[in-house]
Amino acid sequence: MYPFKKPLDEIQKRLLKEIADLHKVPTGAYNIRSNGESAGRQSTANIEIVPKPEGAGLDIYVKPGTKNESVHIPVVLTQSGLKEIVYNDFHIGEDCDVVIVAGCGIDNCGIQDSEHDGIHRFYIEKNAKVRYVEKHYGSGDGTGKRILNPGTEVYMDEGSTCEMEMVQIKGVDSTERVTTAELAAGAKLVVRERLMTHGEQNAVSTYVVNLNGDGSSADVVSRSVARDTSFQKFDAKIVGNAVCSGHTECDSIIMDKGRILAVPSLEANSTEAALVHEAAIGKIAGDQIIKLMTLGLTEQQAEEQIINGFLK
């Protein structure tokens, strides 16, 4: 485990494992935020983590040319009624190749709502490559809600690449996620979002991607499952302002009384912009369930396998 300033309790450790797969000290830089304060931080020779005043977030500086290094910045909340807004700014130098793992786990056993609004801003310089992984997880049986409203802003310089993997599978009652990106010439953005909502959960995911430079491209794909009486809205807009290519796709399964609203949109401001959107919503196909039942699975087991695969 991390060398913590304050030892984490079992619930906090479990949350960390869920959102960041961390059970050992990661190599590289990290900052762990627990109930509004830093519980452990480490910079490296190439990656410097600098706290903003009054715990309002972090500035993370990655030196130009840094390769194969990682930054972990997980957040855990176990205190019912805690609401926080955090700004983390990532400054990625030219020609870097780094992995950033973020994520937030909330365990709320109390009656008051707990909320974490993380605003992540990425300034990715020329030809740098970033892989960003973000996982959200909620647990606890209190009546207080677990609320996460992540904001992500990506500013990509020429020839840079950013791959984002955003996952929210369980336990978060309410999410409003807004992701915006500005791409210069030759920049490439790939987004893979996976979302499952259950109970009475509500999730809204909005993307606005501006393809401003020639040769820029974006591929934004969301796969989601809405169960019980949950509701999801996927609103993805790609704007082509140059010779560019953009693709957005929303592929969803609805179950029970779940509801999904998909609003893919495209805006072409250049005749050279090639933009495509796809959206499909439907229940699990009956023949998929039957095929797995002929292998000996029950109907329920078959459904689970199909959903697990779909969200993998």
Place this chain on the structure above:
Amino acid sequence: MLEIRNLSFSVNDDSSDKEIIQNIDLVIPDNKLIVVTGPNGGGKSTLAKLIAGIEKPTSGSIFFDGQDITNTSVTDRAKMGISFAFQQPVRFKGIQVVDLIRLATGKDISIADACQYLAEVGLCAKDYINREVNASLSGGELKRIEIATVMARQTKLSVFDEPEAGIDLWSFQNMIQIFEQMRASIENSSIMIISHQERILEIADEIVVLADGKIEK
């Protein structure tokens, strides 16, 4: 041994009942390979689905090793030892070939063991084992994977609905070998194949002709 007694199946078509299967009696003994053939629309696929439990008969009964399975579910029949290879294999987004083979065996087998099954159906295992069972696979590739899932189950009765459809020439010789191997390796097992293919008819112990929902003698 599978025994079908006086089995009928009808569907309601434009408010009149249409009989797809009419009072069929059929026995598939242990250690036999039975090929069911006949014209399109004669009821062959429906008969296979009735055996797998995917369709429920209007009347009549089905016995498997002496037990009445007429009202048992698809899952229960699968667990009792009945396998079914679909004529049109199902696609799954996100589920990989190795996942499907593991589900078929009911065990968390190693990649190497899973590859074995693919090799037997003539697929280069390393190219396929991690592929998703989705629209990126061709009809013929899906068909071979479908056969591999039935092989992997090693059940007493395996029903194949037109296994040769969409499969190239690789096939015939290999596919026939697969059926022979299955018979040899599973004790007292039997195989029912729905087919029009002459070379599959040639390896049958018994040929059943189904036309207009009836067995022709």
